Amino acid sequence: MSTENIALTEAVYYTLLSLYSPLHGYGIMQKVEDLSAGRVKLAAGTLYGAISTMLEKGWISALPGEKNSRKKEYEITALGKEIAGNELLRLRELLANGELIIKGVEK
Secondary structure, eight states: OOSSSOOOOHHHHHHHHHTTSOEEHHHHHHHHHHHTTTSOOOOHHHHHHHHHHHHHHTSEEEOOOOTTOOOOEEEEOHHHHHHHHHHHHHHHHHHHHHHHHHHHHHO
C-alpha cells in the first residue's frame, strides 16, 4: 500500500505529531489540545481507537512500561514520520491551491 495518497483525520495527524516525543494517552490528549490552541480535544474513545489503528499499521509503537504501571507510552515510528510528512505536503498543496483560487477571485 502506498503511503503517499493517505488523507489523515485531524485526530490522527495531531496524535502522530504529538508522538515525536514519547507520551502516554493523557499526555497525547493534552499535547493535541496545546498544538491546536484548544480547537481539537480528543475524547478517550477517539484517541484509543486511533492508537489501536496506528499500532496495527506500524505508524506508532508502544514502549515497554514499568511492571506495575497502567500507563503505556507510545512513540512515532519511521513509517509514522513518513506518513506525517506526506500529510504535511498534502496540506501545503491544499493551502496553496486555496490561496491561488480564493485570492485570484478576490482581485
